Amino acid sequence: MVVRAGAGLRAAVLGTGLIGGSVLLRLHAAGLDVIGWDPDEATRRQARALGVPTADLMADAVADRDVVFLGGPLPTLPATLVEVAGLTGEDCLLTDVGSTKAELAAFAAAQGLTHRFVPGHPMAGTDRAGLSAAVPDLFAGAAWVLCPARDGLAAFRRLTALITEVFAARVVPMAADRHDRVVAFASHVPHLLAGALAGAAERSALRDAVLTLAAGSFRDGTRVAGTPPQRTTNMLRGNRAEVLAALTEVTGYLDELSRALRDDEPELLTARYAEAAAARAALTDRPHAEQELSFPLAGAPADEVAWLGALGAAGGHLSACRVDDDVVSYRAQRPRPA
Numbered sequence: 001m002v003v004r005a006g007a008g009l010r011a012a013v014l015g016t017g018l019i020g021g022s023v024l025l026r027l028h029a030a031g032l033d034v035i036g037w038d039p040d041e042a043t044r045r046q047a048r049a050l051g052v053p054t055a056d057l058m059a060d061a062v063a064d065r066d067v068v069f070l071g072g073p074l075p076t077l078p079a080t081l082v083e084v085a086g087l088t089g090e091d092c093l094l095t096d097v098g099s100t101k102a103e104l105a106a107f108a109a110a111q112g113l114t115h116r117f118v119p120g121h122p123m124a125g126t127d128r129a130g131l132s133a134a135v136p137d138l139f140a141g142a143a144w145v146l147c148p149a150r151d152g153l154a155a156f157r158r159l160t161a162l163i164t165e166v167f168a169a170r171v172v173p174m175a176a177d178r179h180d181r182v183v184a185f186a187s188h189v190p191h192l193l194a195g196a197l198a199g200a201a202e203r204s205a206l207r208d209a210v211l212t213l214a215a216g217s218f219r220d221g222t223r224v225a226g227t228p229p230q231r232t233t234n235m236l237r238g239n240r241a242e243v244l245a246a247l248t249e250v251t252g253y254l255d256e257l258s259r260a261l262r263d264d265e266p267e268l269l270t271a272r273y274a275e276a277a278a279a280r281a282a283l284t285d286r287p288h289a290e291q292e293l294s295f296p297l298a299g300a301p302a303d304e305v306a307w308l309g310a311l312g313a314a315g316g317h318l319s320a321c322r323v324d325d326d327v328v329s330y331r332a333q334r335p336r337p338a
Contacts, residue, residue, distance in 0.1 A: 008033075009032050009033065009066050009067060009162070010032075010033045010034075010064060010065050010066045010067075011027050011032055011033065011034040011035075011065060011066065011067045011068070011069070012034065012035050012036070012037065012061045012062050012065045012067075012068045012069070013027070013034065013035075013036045013037070013068075013069045013071065014036075014037050014038075014058060014061065014062070014068065014069065014070050014071055014072065014080065014084070015037075015038060015039075015070065015071025015072030015080075016036045016037070016038040016043055016044075016047055016054075016071065016131050016134070017038075017043075017071060017072075017129055017130055017131065017133075017134070018125060018126065018128065018129050018130060018131075018133045018134055018138075019071060019097045019122060019124075019125060019134075019138075020036075020038075020069065020071025020072070020097060020134075021036075021047075021130070021131040021133075021134030022124075022134040022135055022136065022138040022139065023069050023071070023097065023122075023139075023167075024036045024047065024052060024134070025050070025052065025134055025135065025136040026136040026137070026138070026139065026166065026167055027166065028051075028052045028136075029136040030166050032166070034052070034053070035053045035054060035055055035061050035065075036052055036053070036054045036055075036061065037054060037055050037056075037057070037058050037060075037061035037062075038054070038131075039072075041056075043130070043131050044056065046131050046132070047131060058083070058084070058087070059087050062084055062087050062088050062092075063087070065088060065092055066091070066092060066093065067092065067093040067094075067095070067158075067159070067162070068084055068088065068092060068093070068094050068095075069095055069096070069097060070084065070094065070095065070096040070097070070098075071096070071097050073230075073231070073234055074098050074099065074100060074234040074235065074238045075234060075238075077096055077098050077104055078104060078107045081094065081096070081104070081107070081108060081111070081113065081117065082111060085111070085113055085116075085117070090116065091116075092116065093116055093118070093155050093158055093159060094113070094116055094117040094118070095117065095118045095119070095120045095146075095159055096117075096119060096120055097120060097121065097122055098119075098121060098238075099121055099183065099187065099188075099235045099238070099239075100121075100179075100180055100183070100235065100238040100239045101119045101121060101145070101147055101176035101177075101179045101180055102176045102177045102179070102180045103238065104119055104176075105119045105147055105149075105176035106176075109149075114149040114151055114152045115149075115151045115152050115154075115155065116152065116155050117152070117155070118146050118147065118148070118149075118152060118155050118156050118159050119146070119147040119176055119179075120144065120145060120146050120147070120159070121144070121145040121179065121183070122138075122139050122142060122143075122144040122145075122167075122169065123142055123143040123144065123145065123172075123183075123186070123187070124138050124139050124142040125138075128226075129227070129228045129231065139163075139167040139168070139169040140167070140168040140169070141168065141169070141170065142169050142170065143169070143170050143172045143317060144163050144167065144169040144170065144171050144172065145171075145172045145173075145174050145179050145312070146159060146160060146163070146171055146172070146173055146174075147173075147174060147175060147176045147179065148173055148304075148305050148308050148309075149305070150301040150302060150305050151301070153301055153304060153305070153328075156173075156308075157321050157323055157328055160173075160318055160321040160330075161320075161321045161322065161323075164318065164319055164320055164321065165320075170317035170318070170319065170333075171317055171318040171319075171321075172312045172316075172317045172318075173308035173309060173311055173312045173318065174309065174312035174313065175309050175312075175313075178309075178312070178313060180239050180242045181242050181245075181246075183239065183242075184239055184242040184243045184245065184246035184247075185246045185249075185250075187235075188235060188236055188239055188242075188243045188246070189243060189246050189247050189250055190224060191224050191225075191227065191232050191235070191236065192236070192243070192247060193221070193250070194221060194222045194223065194224045194225040195225050195232070197218070197221055197222050197225070198222040198225035199225075201218075201222075253272070256268075256272055257269065257272055257273075260272060286315075286335050286336075287335070287336045288316070288333040288334060288335055288336065289333070289334055289335075289336050290331065290332070290333055291331075291332045291333075291334055292329065292330065292331050292332070293307065293329070293330050293332065294327050294328065294329040294330070295307075295327070295328050295330075296326060296327055297323070297326045297327065297328060298326060304328075308330075311332055311334060314334055314335065315334075315335045316332055316333055316334035316335065317332065317333055318330055318331065318332050318333075319331050319332070319333055
């Protein structure tokens with residue numbers, strides 16, 4: 001069934017690996033007019049075998065489209081953005097699904113594209129790769145970061161409505177630089193820690209016995225170490241400064257745990273784990289308060305962007321966006337104070 005936000009929408013997805021492929025499959029399942037493109041011919045054939053239209057040329061995929069999702073490796077996104085912008089009209093909405101945002105957002109601003117390019121990052125994935133790993137419901141209930149710009153609010157609103165209604169995702173509005181600081185903790189350092197644990201086990205003389213006894217804690221702690229190495233490398237290098245800063249904080253906490261264990265201070269060790277357990281519990285048990293707010297379309301863009309940024313910074317998200325006449329209305333969920 002076609003939902004209201006996607007009615008009559010013509011979409012294209014460029015780069016149909018795990019994330020781009022899941023975007024493509026969801027748009028197709030929702031009944032939208034969508035076409036995919038991937039530089040790999042075998043991947044294009046695979047998409048066609050699933051009944052999803054694909055083009056052999058990027059230019060054909062984006063022709064006459066209303067929205068284009070840019071996938072592919074992080075280092076390729078700036079060049080792809082410029083190429084697609086040149087192949088599409090001014091009314092075509094552009095967004096990406098890359099895992100870092102500040103560098104690409106700054107590049108888009110320098111190219112004069114912020115009025116129709118909205119940096120995006122769906123916070124979902126697995127340790128597998130490729131279209132064969134893609135599923136249409138990957139983003140249901142997931143956080144999907146969008147970075148609003150003052151001269152790109154119309155594009156942000158359109159994309160927010162599409163993502164909340166078609167993908168059933170939670171749109172988290174956030175400034176690009178803040179996004180990179182947050183995901184350094186939420187995603188990138190966990191990849192470093194998983195790699196360190198799995199790598200140390202691989203080098204250990206006890207490797208085979210460790211793998212035999214590995215249960216939930218080892219499997220959960222090393223899951224993302226199975227991510228394709230080049231993809232992880234691109235992600236970490238694309239956010240290097242923020243990852244290293246976050247890693248300093250994490251190793252500082254690890255040092256506290258180590259000292260408490262080395263000095264045999266059970267009360268301190270217990271206290272530190274109780275502190276850590278609070279964050280873990282909040283992942284699934286954090287109450288939210290619903291809020292609805294409207295802004296006049298002719299109002300000051302800075303006010304709307306400021307409210308959106310504050311919502312995301314506070315851990316909130318958008319669950320709906322509607323434009324009626326001369327007003328945009330948001331439905332938001334904001335965490336209740338602890």
